[in-house]
Amino acid sequence: MAAVGTLNDEALKRKERLKAMRDKRAVSKTNDDVSEETEESKEKERLPKPSFRSYKPGSEKLKDLSMDTIKPSDVTDIIKDQIDAGKTEHVVSEVDLNNLAPRKPDWDLKRDVSKKLEKLERRTQRAIAELIRERLKASQDDLAYVVMGAGVEREMEDDD
Missing domain, CATH: 1.20.5 (Single alpha-helices involved in coiled-coils or other helix-helix interfaces)
Structure with a gap:
C-alpha cells in the first residue's frame, strides 16, 4: 500500500x-x-518615411512627403561639345592597301611553320652537298679536275 x-x-x-x-x-x-x-x-x-518623386499620393497625409518636381537640365551644349570633339580635321591622304586587304586563310600556318622550314632548308642544302661529294668520290675524279672540266666545257659552248 x-x-x-x-x-x-x-x-x-x-x-x-x-x-x-x-x-x-x-x-x-x-x-x-x-x-x-x-x-x-x-x-x-x-x-x-516614404518620399514620393514621381508619384502623387491621393491622401492628404502623404502629400507632405512628396518631393517637388525637378526640371531636367539643358544638355544641348554638352552634346554639341562632344560632337565637335569627335570630328577630326586631318584627312588621310594615302591608304595602305596591305592593311585593308584581308589576309590569306593560311597566313598563320605559314608563320608558325617558317622556323621549321628554315631548319629543313639548311638540312636539305647539307644533304645535297653530301650527295655531290659522294658522287665525286664514286667517280674517282679529282674535284679540281671536275671543276676545271666543267669550266672548259662552258667556254667551249660559249665559243660556239
Whole structure:
C-alpha cells in the first residue's frame, strides 16, 4: 500500500507542476502580447518615411512627403561639345592597301611553320652537298679536275 500512496503523491506533485507551467505560460503570453505591441510601435517608429518623386499620393497625409518636381537640365551644349570633339580635321591622304586587304586563310600556318622550314632548308642544302661529294668520290675524279672540266666545257659552248 505504501507504493500506492507514493504514486498518488507523485501524481499530485505532477498536477501542481503542470498547473504552474500553465500559469507561467499564460503570464508569458500576456507579456508577449504587450511586448509585441511595443515592438510593432517601435518598428513603426524605425521604418523610414516614404518620399514620393514621381508619384502623387491621393491622401492628404502623404502629400507632405512628396518631393517637388525637378526640371531636367539643358544638355544641348554638352552634346554639341562632344560632337565637335569627335570630328577630326586631318584627312588621310594615302591608304595602305596591305592593311585593308584581308589576309590569306593560311597566313598563320605559314608563320608558325617558317622556323621549321628554315631548319629543313639548311638540312636539305647539307644533304645535297653530301650527295655531290659522294658522287665525286664514286667517280674517282679529282674535284679540281671536275671543276676545271666543267669550266672548259662552258667556254667551249660559249665559243660556239
